Amino acid sequence: MIEPISSAVARATLSAGIISLMAMLLAGCTAGSDRALVLATTTSVDDSGLLTHLLQSYSASSPSTKVRPLAVGSGEALELGRRGDADLLLVHSPMAEDEFMASGHGEMRASIMYNDFVVVGPPDDPADVAGAGTPARAFRAVAEAGLPFLSRGDESGTHRREREIWSDSGTPRAASWYLEAGQGMGPLLQMASERRAYTLTDRATFYAMQPRLDLDVLYEGDPLLRNVYSVILVRKSSAAPAATQLFRWLASEAGGEAIAAFRDGIGRQLFYPVPGTQAAWESASIPEEEWAEQGAPAMTGRRGLARGTDTADEHGLSEVRRRFLCRSVPPRLAEAPCD
Amino acid sequence: MNPLGEAFRLLTSGDLLLWEIVLRSLYVSGTALGLATLIGLPIGAAVGLSSFRLRRPTIAIVNTGLALPPVVVGLAVYLVLSRSGPLGPLELLYSPGAMILAQTVIAAPYVAAISLAAASELPGDLQLQARALGASRPEAIFLTLREARTSLLAAVAAGFGAIISEVGAVMIVGGNILGETRVMTTAIVLETRRGNFGFAIALGAILLGMALAINLLLVSIGRAGLRRPWSS
Numbered sequence: 289m290i291e292p293i294s295s296a297v298a299r300a301t302l303s304a305g306i307i308s309l310m311a312m313l314l315a316g317c318t319a320g321s322d323r324a325l326v327l328a329t330t331t332s333v334d335d336s337g338l339l340t341h342l343l344q345s346y347s348a349s350s351p352s353t354k355v356r357p358l359a360v361g362s363g364e365a366l367e368l369g370r371r372g373d374a375d376l377l378l379v380h381s382p383m384a385e386d387e388f389m390a391s392g393h394g395e396m397r398a399s400i401m402y403n404d405f406v407v408v409g410p411p412d413d414p415a416d417v418a419g420a421g422t423p424a425r426a427f428r429a430v431a432e433a434g435l436p437f438l439s440r441g442d443e444s445g446t447h448r449r450e451r452e453i454w455s456d457s458g459t460p461r462a463a464s465w466y467l468e469a470g471q472g473m474g475p476l477l478q479m480a481s482e483r484r485a486y487t488l489t490d491r492a493t494f495y496a497m498q499p500r501l502d503l504d505v506l507y508e509g510d511p512l513l514r515n516v517y518s519v520i521l522v523r524k525s526s527a528a529p530a531a532t533q534l535f536r537w538l539a540s541e542a543g544g545e546a547i548a549a550f551r552d553g554i555g556r557q558l559f560y561p562v563p564g565t566q567a568a569w570e571s572a573s574i575p576e577e578e579w580a581e582q583g584a585p586a587m588t589g590r591r592g593l594a595r596g597t598d599t600a601d602e603h604g605l606s607e608v609r610r611r612f613l614c615r616s617v618p619p620r621l622a623e624a625p626c627d
Numbered sequence: 628m629n630p631l632g633e634a635f636r637l638l639t640s641g642d643l644l645l646w647e648i649v650l651r652s653l654y655v656s657g658t659a660l661g662l663a664t665l666i667g668l669p670i671g672a673a674v675g676l677s678s679f680r681l682r683r684p685t686i687a688i689v690n691t692g693l694a695l696p697p698v699v700v701g702l703a704v705y706l707v708l709s710r711s712g713p714l715g716p717l718e719l720l721y722s723p724g725a726m727i728l729a730q731t732v733i734a735a736p737y738v739a740a741i742s743l744a745a746a747s748e749l750p751g752d753l754q755l756q757a758r759a760l761g762a763s764r765p766e767a768i769f770l771t772l773r774e775a776r777t778s779l780l781a782a783v784a785a786g787f788g789a790i791i792s793e794v795g796a797v798m799i800v801g802g803n804i805l806g807e808t809r810v811m812t813t814a815i816v817l818e819t820r821r822g823n824f825g826f827a828i829a830l831g832a833i834l835l836g837m838a839l840a841i842n843l844l845l846v847s848i849g850r851a852g853l854r855r856p857w858s859s
Contacts, residue, residue, distance in 0.1 A: 360820065367822035441805060443821050468805035469721075470817030479802050482710050482720050502710070 328374035334359030363443025372524030381445030424457035436485035441468035633825025659730030667738030675746025692736025701796030745778030
């Protein structure tokens, strides 16, 4: 069949128009000299609303900076930093951060705030984790009862902490009740609520979603459950000046005040700034020993934790972890094994 | 090891985790396709072969089904299967059953719309002729549809293509649980996020291979279709 000439011409003109429009759009994306700085954060910081609050406070002091926030798990955020696809990371996975800094991907790191993890589950608590005493025993109670436990399974900070607690508990995990869902914290809590499963969550995300969930906080308050957030300036950053500026602001008094001022919908404080952070950030170019001498309050050394030398104390905590947990935040949440 | 090399190693070494995910994808999408064919084919054939007053609006509705975004189907199935939803007591959410249900809803309009088009294209007097030669009414319908068998197979293949590569609905209603509801597409999302590119590329290659196989099938069906006696 022969196509009418007019429609063939119209079609050719249309497709040429579409192609050139796409080309112009793509050119517009790459030609912009002030590339927006990419801030990769954990999902908890975004789901709770803190990220929006912080960026609003920051843009009040520095209106020209364009920040493009990406809410992903800590594992993915560090991976983005490793590839240079993000300029600044806001993460909570101390061990993975140590590895990241040790392999030279980070320029600077500072612990800026903390809150805690909680064990949540069905309100009637069939495994009786509420009276467990330690997080490891709480997990063991779930395992022994054979009740479903949902794991993030995505290398996020929460997932890593969860695995540390499991290995502390010395309990083997069986596929019949240990469910590994590769999902963010929000969807995972939704799943736990639907399946009446236990899970480990950060308090901020849990509070943000609680009204829609059939879950309660069943175990909380142990120092092993402390959750420290750090900001990392990526070495490969292609927006280094803007990223450095935001890094310094987040670790400054002003940043700390913005963190402390944040409240959720019903007026609860979800994140606590780490005091004195502004003096404590760690640079990959400064030797660890110097920091030790200066008594840097924030973190462990840039070389990371030497795993081989770890020994567990009577609380089931390795010495290095105990020191990290007790020093990284004010001992407000940490009565037990801290001096 | 670079991701491509890792992907090649996974594909050639018979990695259990990888093939378990591939098999689950085939199981979920294959079952959904079977159900979608049972629903879509009769609807498409019935509307295509008959003439009734609301035929045109019916065709419009079936074709709109093609435009159903999978995530919206996922959302609807989630709400129905959720503990507070009407089918909550079945406890199907986050199980392969939920994924099959969602994919059936996505694939059925494909099967229905394409078989409807195929049935409409058949010459109207074919059934009449069969009846005149002594076939009963069901026999006549069967004989008529047999003439469109290549197009009907294309309808089924198109339905499969639509669901095997779908990620939105299975993520929402399946939950991407390792060993239970993790399929190729949701695994690719997760492994890319984890920076585990080798695994993601290996699954992507298998998915592409399946798409290629389906399209080769469609092309050969199309060629066979050209030899239909009346399309001269």
